[in-house]
Amino acid sequence: MTEELNAKQEDQILEEAREVSYLDKVKQTKTEIEELLGKADNAIKELRDFKTEEILSGKSEAGKPAEKPAEETPEDYAKRQLRGG
Numbered sequence: 403m404t405e406e407l408n409a410k411q412e413d414q415i416l417e418e419a420r421e422v423s424y425l426d427k428v429k430q431t432k433t434e435i436e437e438l439l440g441k442a443d444n445a446i447k448e449l450r451d452f453k454t455e456e457i458l459s460g461k462s463e464a465g466k467p468a469e470k471p472a473e474e475t476p477e478d479y480a481k482r483q484l485r486g487g
Contacts, residue, residue: 456462474482 453462
């Protein structure tokens with residue numbers, strides 16, 4: 403009887419240790435995810451700042467008005483078509 407009780411107590415202690423170990427792993431994973439999210443947020447902010455600076459300084463094509471193609475005369479169009487263009 404005491405052997406059965408000791409075995410049950412040992413099983414209970416082992417199960418509690420597994421639960422604590424599992425909780426520690428969950429907490430560690432949560433912490434790692436939060437750190438990675440923080441790094442991702444910082445990277446997004448840096449990229450946004452970089453793009454804003456690029457657009458405002460004129461280095462980017464974004465924000466520039468589209469260039470209209472030069473109008474062709476019918477004669478120029480015909481010549482271009484005859485050349486194969």
